[in-house]
Amino acid sequence: MDEIISVGLDIGSSTTKLVISRLYLENVARFGGMPRVQVVQRTVFHQSRMFQTPLRTPDEVDIPAIQELLAAEYAVAGIVPTDVGSGAVIITGETATRTNAKAVVASLAERAGAFVVATAGPDLEGILAGRGARAAQWSEDTRRTVVNVDIGGGTANLAVFTNGVVVGTCTLHIGGKMLIWDETTQRVTRIAEPFQRYLDRLGLPVPLGTELTDALLHELTAPVRDTLIRCIRKQMNDTDRLLLLGHEPNWPDDVQDVMLSGGVPASLEEQVLAFTDFGRPLAEALVTAPELLAKNVRVAENAGRATVIGAGVQSIEVSGATVYLTPEELPLKNIPVLPCSLAGFTLEESEEQLLTYLESVVSNALLPAPWALYVSDLPARMSFAKITRLAGALASLSGWEVIAMEEDLGLVLGQSIAALRTGQTLICLDQVELGHGDYIDVGAPLESGVVPLVVKTLVFPSETQREERGVLR
Known part of the structure; x- marks a missing residue:
């Protein structure tokens, strides 16, 4: 049995987090057959706290700060880069659209060795989140159609699974940072442009400096909740489409169950007396919505960390x-x-x-x-x-x-x-x-x-059956 240290790094719109694991690999191929390596055991031995994603400007990721973060977490975990055998770096959300996103990928790829380093577009981001949150596994176990709604700082990524297989996706400009206010004055300091257009269409303009009362916050939260529900039902109207990022809902079957993941639903677990963005009120509106309660809505375990934890690696020589x-x-x-x-x-x-x-x-x-x-x-x-x-x-x-x-x-x-x-x-x-x-x-x-071939397979938290079956083939 081989042991490797694997790293999972998720750089999102609002937060960046890192997980370091030991993966135990075993070749389970029959004698004389092609190598077939399985991850037979996984042990997470370090999880970082959630960091605010460092930006140099509103449109540019701070690459040196990301590199320093990675080095500091390695030191806390007691490892050095040469100890790391594999990993996965996934750049998601609005971070994937920053002007230097490709430079971030290139920089991390140079330092990461045998890493999967990918900029996840909206569809892929939703699929990864659905697997990490175990919505795909829930669908496979129950033979039902499950949607995972992953809501972060800038976007809500929906991925629908039937019998464990992804059958559709959709992404909306809905996230915790679409509306931000000052904790002391309770006055609005930032509103995302798509959300502003959406509210204008609804006849609910919110200029900067508006004081947010509980009544106004409810008035703003309710239509966003309803837009998400109509998206799940594939019944979006023209106003809803102002928040659409890319294509419309494209899954063939009606959704039966709903899973919520990402930083917004994770905020429900945080013991905070004050909040200054739209995430917590939106999460509360979703988990209490009768339409979603009827679809067995649940928040994913460890919702804010529904991401990859690394990658198994297999080197092959092809004739x-x-x-x-x-x-x-x-x-x-x-x-x-x-x-x-x-x-x-x-x-x-x-x-x-x-x-x-x-x-x-x-x-x-x-x-x-x-x-x-x-x-x-x-x-x-x-x-x-x-x-x-x-x-x-x-x-x-x-x-x-x-x-x-x-x-x-x-x-x-x-x-x-x-x-x-x-x-x-x-x-x-x-x-x-x-x-x-x-x-x-x-x-x-x-x-x-001989042609060298390296096979790298993403490894997700909590996918126990996947670990038993193996993730490297």
Whole structure:
């Protein structure tokens, strides 16, 4: 059994937090089979307090302050950077839109080693929060449709799961920092622009300096609560859409259960006598709403820390003789994996039918491109005609940078795709096993012809069944 120290760092709109864990990895593959590593045990031995996300200006993250925070927490935990074997840094919320968000990612990636470092767009942020809050697990255990509503400082990210699988997302400009007031005078000092437009449409203008009475606060909270409820029901009106960030609710089934996570619902657990932003009143309105009580609304355990706690890491050497790649494009780092099962397909279907199916998988996955498409459950007998049809569909599919599979077909499939996609990047790997939540690094071929591959899998708190099944495949 191997032991590694793994770090999870979440840099959000309002808060930044860090978790350090020991992950115990074990190869559970059968004798002679491909390596298959599971996280068989996880121990969190350090959790930071929640820090206010450091900003140099309203539009710029303070990178040196983030680096100092990381170093200070390492010191408290009694570790140094060389002790860390893996990790995950996720930049979420409005922080992901700061002018130097890419520089933050690059800086942390240089210092982090074998880390997953990703800027999470609204959809991915909602999915990660839903997994971290165990809404996905709740859905899988009960075979019901569960929405996780993760409300932070700047946004509310909704992710809907049916039978444990994400089926839709939506993001709203709703968060604790949409309205801020002075603790002493109770007068408004900041109001977010989307919220101002929303209130103007409702005929509830709130100029800066307005004194917030309990009655006015209730008058402002109630419509925001109702907008969230209508979003969950997919019944948004034109006024609600003023708070929409991106696409409308897109899940196919009615939501049966509601989970709340993020800093806003977490504020209900804080013993504070005074609060100066919109978070606490909004959380109270949501957990007492009859419409949500009817849907078994609950606040996630440790709601403010519903985030990744690190990443398991597996290094693999793939034979260069059986894969197809354009080495000038290597190395690649932090490519998210999109699993695609072809179970039920014979590959006698037309290219158009295969492409339609592949496009539906991509549409439902909600992963930012580029990604690695992991094709599984291919027919037992793969004739050249079947390979050609699959290659034609893959060549027409946009968004992928890597094709991977378990079967020993990487070279011939890659050659077939290359004939149709001349002059484009093409990496086709085989004899690997990947899954949901994996990221991969593909190194440049070594002199021996071997292609180094690193598989990194996000690890979430409280996913006990996932730990038992293993998160590295």
